[in-house]
Amino acid sequence: MGYFLQQLINGLTLGMIYGLIALGYTMVYGIIGMINFAHGEIYMIGAFLAVIGFTVLGLLGISYVPVALLIVLFTAMLFTAVYGWTLERVAYRPLRSAPRLAPLISAIGASIFFQNYVQLAQGARVKPIAPVISGGYTVFEEGGFTVQLSYVQILIWLLTLALMVAFALLIQRTSLGRAQRACEQDRAMASLVGIDVNRTISLTFVIGATLAAVAGVMVTLYYGVVDFYIGFLAGIKAFTAAVLGGIGSLPGAMLGGLILGLVEAFWSAYFSVEYKDVAAFTILVLVLIFKPSGLLGRPEVEKV
Amino acid sequence: MSMSNEALLTLEGVQSFYGHIAALRGVDITVRAGEIVTLIGANGAGKSTLLMTICGNPHAAQGRILFDGQDITRMSSHEIVRRGIAQAPEGRRIFARMTVLENLQLGALSAPPTHYARDLQRVFALFPVLKQRSRQRGGTLSGGEQQMLAIGRALMSRPRLLLLDEPSLGLAPLLVRQIFGAIREINALEGTTVLLVEQDAFHALRLAHRGYVMVNGRIALTGTGAELLANPDVRAAYLEGGVPLPTAGSS
Ligand SMILES: Nc1ncnc2c1ncn2[C@@H]1O[C@H](COP(=O)(O)OP(=O)(O)OP(=O)(O)O)[C@@H](O)[C@H]1O
Ligand SMILES: [Mg+2]
Numbered sequence: 001m002g003y004f005l006q007q008l009i010n011g012l013t014l015g016m017i018y019g020l021i022a023l024g025y026t027m028v029y030g031i032i033g034m035i036n037f038a039h040g041e042i043y044m045i046g047a048f049l050a051v052i053g054f055t056v057l058g059l060l061g062i063s064y065v066p067v068a069l070l071i072v073l074f075t076a077m078l079f080t081a082v083y084g085w086t087l088e089r090v091a092y093r094p095l096r097s098a099p100r101l102a103p104l105i106s107a108i109g110a111s112i113f114f115q116n117y118v119q120l121a122q123g124a125r126v127k128p129i130a131p132v133i134s135g136g137y138t139v140f141e142e143g144g145f146t147v148q149l150s151y152v153q154i155l156i157w158l159l160t161l162a163l164m165v166a167f168a169l170l171i172q173r174t175s176l177g178r179a180q181r182a183c184e185q186d187r188a189m190a191s192l193v194g195i196d197v198n199r200t201i202s203l204t205f206v207i208g209a210t211l212a213a214v215a216g217v218m219v220t221l222y223y224g225v226v227d228f229y230i231g232f233l234a235g236i237k238a239f240t241a242a243v244l245g246g247i248g249s250l251p252g253a254m255l256g257g258l259i260l261g262l263v264e265a266f267w268s269a270y271f272s273v274e275y276k277d278v279a280a281f282t283i284l285v286l287v288l289i290f291k292p293s294g295l296l297g298r299p300e301v302e303k304v
Numbered sequence: 305m306s307m308s309n310e311a312l313l314t315l316e317g318v319q320s321f322y323g324h325i326a327a328l329r330g331v332d333i334t335v336r337a338g339e340i341v342t343l344i345g346a347n348g349a350g351k352s353t354l355l356m357t358i359c360g361n362p363h364a365a366q367g368r369i370l371f372d373g374q375d376i377t378r379m380s381s382h383e384i385v386r387r388g389i390a391q392a393p394e395g396r397r398i399f400a401r402m403t404v405l406e407n408l409q410l411g412a413l414s415a416p417p418t419h420y421a422r423d424l425q426r427v428f429a430l431f432p433v434l435k436q437r438s439r440q441r442g443g444t445l446s447g448g449e450q451q452m453l454a455i456g457r458a459l460m461s462r463p464r465l466l467l468l469d470e471p472s473l474g475l476a477p478l479l480v481r482q483i484f485g486a487i488r489e490i491n492a493l494e495g496t497t498v499l500l501v502e503q504d505a506f507h508a509l510r511l512a513h514r515g516y517v518m519v520n521g522r523i524a525l526t527g528t529g530a531e532l533l534a535n536p537d538v539r540a541a542y543l544e545g546g547v548p549l550p551t552a553g554s555s
Contacts, residue, residue, distance in 0.1 A: 175413065182399055182410055188361055189397040191381035192390075194414035194461065 002142040007269045008262070009139075013153045013222065015261020016160040020215040021238035022245065022253035023167070024208030030184045030248040031204045032096070037107035038087055040235015041114035042080050042209045046216025047226040048118055049076040051127050054220070058130065065133055069155075076217050077210040083114075084209025088202055111231075118228040126227045133221060156218045163214060164254060170207075171250060180204055184248075233277065237264075240284040246297020255295060311370075312337040312497050313358070313465055318367035320350075320357045327353040329521035330367065335465065340491050340498040342508040342529065344542055345518030351501040352394045354518070355467045358499075359391055360384045371465070386414040390463035392454040394470060394501075400443030404434055407442050407453055411460030419462060427456040430486050448479045455483070459490065466490065469501045480504065484511055505542040509533045517542075 021043050028036040053072035062068050091110040095103040136150030171177035179200045182190040191197050219234075220226055241260045245252025260280060267279040287294060313335040320328040327350045335341045345351050357364050360381040369377045376384050385391075390411070399407050408427060412420050428435040431452040437445060442453060451471055458466055468487065472480040484507055490496045502508030509515050509529040517525040517538060525538065532538050 175409070178402070178406055178410055179413070181402060181406075185399050185401055186397055188381075189393065189399070190410075191361065192359055192385060192393060192397075193410045193457065194382045194385040195410075196380075196382045 002140065002145040002147050003269065005139065006145075006147045007265045009147070009149055009153060011262035011265030012258065013156050013261070014265060015241075015258035016156055017215045017219055017222075017257075018234070018238050018241045018260050019254040019257025020160060020163065020211045020218075021234060022241040022257045023250060024212050025239050025242040026245070026247055026250060026253040027180075027204050027208050029242070031180060031201055032092065034092070034100070034103050035107070035239065035247075036087075036092075036205075036208070037104070037235070038091065038110040038114060039208065039212060040231035040233075040238065041111050041118075042083055042087070042231070043212040043216045043219075043234055043238075044226070044228065044231030045083055045114065045118060046076045046080050046213030047220045047230060048122060048127070048216075048228075049079055049213065050217040050220035051129050051226055054129050054132055068132065073214060073217055076213040080209040080213035080216075081206045084205040085202055087209075088205040092205075093198070093201075111235075115228055115231065122228065124228065126225050128225045129220065131224060152218075152221050156222065159214065159218065163211065167207075167211070168250070176200070176203065236284075237277075237280045240280050240287075243292075244283060244287050244294055246294025248298070249294065249296040252294055252296035310337045311335070312339075312372060313499070314368075314370040315354075315358070316368045316370075318354075318357060318364045318369060320353050320362050321365050322353075322362065327521055328357060328364075331518075331521070331523055333516055333523060333526075335497060335499050337464075337497055338491075338495055339514060340487070340500060340512045342500045342502055342505075342512035342515040343518055344502060344505045344508065344515060344532075344538075346541070349518040350521040351518055352469050353521075355391055355393070355469050355499070355501060358384075358467060359389060382414075385461070388462075388464035389467065390458035390461045390465075391467040392451075392458045392469065392471060393467075396447075396450045396454040398442040398445070398450050398453050398457065401441060403439055403441055404445070404453055405438040407457050408434070408438075408460050411457035413461070415460065415462045420460075423460050423462060427459055430459075430489065431456055448475045451475060451479075451483065455486065459496075463496060465497045465499065467499050467501075470503055471500070472502060472504050472507070480507065484508075487511065505538070506533070509538075 021039065024039045025036060028034065050072055053075055054068065057068045057071060087110055091106045092103055095106055133151050133155065136148050139147040139149050171180065179190065179195045182195055183197055183200050187197050237260060238257065241256035242253045244259060245256030260283065263279050263283065264276050268276040311334050315331050315333045318328055318331045319326060331354060343351050343354065356362065358369060360379055364377050368375060371387060371389060376387065399410065408424060412423060415423065433449055434452055434456055437449060442450065445453060455468065455471060471483050475483065487498060487500065488511060491498050500508055500512065509532050512529040514528050515526065515532045516523050517532065525532070525535070527535070
């Protein structure tokens with residue numbers, strides 16, 4: 001029971017991180033109908049910015065955690081916003097009316113570019129940081145096994161929940177959200193009501209990138225290490241989460257992320273840690289075969 | 305009726321292409337402030353293309369489009385729309401997965417927010433059914449209701465020029481009368497200029513101050529609504545069915 005509960009806690013935490021990254025995939029897919037395969041690298045850059053940020057703040061002697069955290073989150077979001085914006089301008093916009101294979105190749109190109117860029121700038125070795133937040137609650141003890149809920153996990157949960165609420169309000173209640181949904185449904189008509197479609201697409205990339213940055217910062221706090229390659233696996237898993245939830249569906253991305261996190265945690269706990277990544281890919285294959293529209297996605301055919 | 309001789313919209317030698325296919329082959333029309341102008345023509349004549357070209361999608365390949373004295377030929381759609389042109393396009397194109405209210409809010413995007421509440425009441429007064437359905441998703445409306453929503457959405461931007469593409473298509477006669485009544489009201493009470501594309505030439509020409517007849521991507525004939533209604537060629541081609549209009553100098 002205790003062991004199970006611990007895996008539940010760990011799985012939910014992991015799932016929230018996947019969910020935040022998955023939102024970026026699903027938003028971009030919704031609006032331009034393409035998978036942004038460089039999105040995982042944006043998350044990786046967010047994680048590196050966190051390492052750099054916490055290190056620099058440490059050197060400056062700013063160690064009060066809430067302040068340091070806010071500064072790091074803010075700078076990581078700002079920088080990744082610029083990366084996301086540039087990525088769309090350089091790798092996607094020129095190819096918007098090209099055959100679908102072209103932006104896919106350009107996305108993979110951008111992804112390789114980002115990996116190498118970070119590798120050159122930061123080195124290929126794993127980068128550790130000193131623990132920023134340590135400790136936690138002991139939920140209960142049972143036969144020598146203690147169920148821990150760490151402060152970092154609590155932070156991840158709260159931050160993710162806050163972001164989800166803010167994000168849902170943005171999409172449902174603001175004119176930017178309405179513009180995004182309008183562009184998703186009929187881009188030409190959106191421009192006929194006066195929406196600047198290019199600007200809306202740019203902002204979608206920017207929002208997706210900032211969410212990925214938050215995920216990157218949280219993963220740095222959680223694991224304490226990053227390397228230039230983490231974007232690849234996390235990207236594929238978040239992509240799986242987005243497909244599982246129904247690509248294009250925002251609640252679906254979050255749900256898919258949570259399920260994937262839980263599956264991975266329980267798989268590692270009860271079967272084998274070595275093959276935990278297999279679980280994610282098995283899910284991806286099964287979903288694509290049996291329910292390509294995902295759990296909360298719309299079926300392709302739609303009556304209008 | 306607040307009609308002046310001032311040209312609100314002028315097209316000079318406008319040509320438009322889909323790939324290599326010419327859809328507009330040099331169109332000249334003028335719409336004056338306060339007018340209702342009707343454009344009629346056979347299927348495939350280029351009427352919808354003309355309305356879309358005014359909105360910059362596709363852009364005119366040749367010629368000039370002036371709106372309120374400004375050259376809008378090369379502007380992008382949203383810039384043109386924000387200058388005061390709204391379109392209820394062919395096929396209605398309402399946002400099916402958004403509510404009626406959200407569709408109307410999107411229409412209001414390019415209008416000053418201070419007018420929103422009043423404009424919404426005005427649209428609801430014009431089409432009361434939209435008020436009853438305001439929380440319903442656009443895709444669940446009937447065809448006629450969708451048409452009203454498309455017109456209402458266009459009105460929410462407080463356009464100076466309203467472009468309507470076959471608003472009566474597929475509607476029952478009673479609804480057609482209601483829509484045409486609404487167009488007359490919008491024009492008479494608000495002074496909104498209207499460029500109307502219609503299959504129902506009889507009603508459209510009766511409603512219009514002036515009309516143009518389009519054949520094969522060119523303007524073949526123009527005159528007041530009454531003149532066109534009396535014209536034997538127009539009657540033969542568009543009112544009683546039958547022989548097409550002789551095309552002066554078309555290829
Ligand atoms: N998206 C498009 N791609 C290619 N050709 C097009 C496209 N839209 C229209 N056309 C062609 O351009 C010509 C003019 O079409 P348009 O839709 O403007 O005609 P219309 O007068 O509105 O006809 P209708 O009364 O049937 O609506 C037609 O020959 C049509 O086949
Ligand atoms: Mg048409």
